[in-house]
Amino acid sequence: MFKNLVTDVFFDLDHTLWDFEKNSALTFQKILAENSVNVELNDFLRVYIPINFEFWKLYREGKISKSDLRFQRLKITFDKLGYSISNELIDVLSDQYIEHLSSYNHLFPNATEVLDYLKPHYKLHIITNGFQEIQHKKLRSSNIHNYFEHIINSEMAGVKKPNPIIFRLALEKAKVQPHKSLMIGDSLEADIMGARSVGLHTLHFNANNEPKHEYCDMIHDLSEIKSYL
Known part of the structure; x- marks a missing residue:
């Protein structure tokens, strides 16, 4: 054609x-375990994926900054899961996610x-x-x-x-x-x-x-x- x-x-x-979703899931599996965040991966991803999708839309539209995207998508996910977590640990997870995501190659x-x-x-x-x-x-x-x-x-x-x-x-x-x-x-x-x-x-x-x-x-x-x- x-x-x-x-x-x-x-x-x-x-x-x-x-394959973003597959590589992202592997990254979260690694960093949640290493930081002793006791949530089921499947439960986390079920909540996180649509939130991340919406935040990327806001980011594309220039309505939020890169730092807001990285922090808030995790903050809201943990809030919806009812999991208590400090802002400092969210920042750590956010940084580690970016650090390790590109190491997966599917x-x-x-x-x-x-x-x-x-x-x-x-x-x-x-x-x-x-x-x-x-x-x-x-x-x-x-x-x-x-x-x-x-x-x-x-x-x-x-x-x-x-x-x-x-x-x-x-x-x-x-x-x-x-x-x-x-x-x-x-x-x-x-x-x-x-x-x-x-x-x-x-x-x-x-x-x-x-x-x-x-x-x-x-x-x-x-x-x-x-x-x-």
């Missing part, structure tokens, strides 16, 4: 190539296979809202950093997806026109709507079981990319 149209493919990282199924397939034929890039200090570590620990020519993050751009500025910066860095570019990501709001606002082609990797929509095609396994490129 896009084979003769695009020269450059832009990927989101978290929830698209890098990718979504078929991620490396698809990158191997694409690399000889397209220029590949990353556009991510993730924190600059750990996104490069994630790419290196999962051994996919060499696939990508440019890695654009929100701290570099000064704005977050879906703001069109970050997509324009990515196009400028890659020296490519939007009609020759494809964005692949998991978030309808941040990746698909953001990329479409500046004229990129889009493909929605539905990692979050979002409902069908009319904006672009939706895939459920990264191997399906091969049928488009």
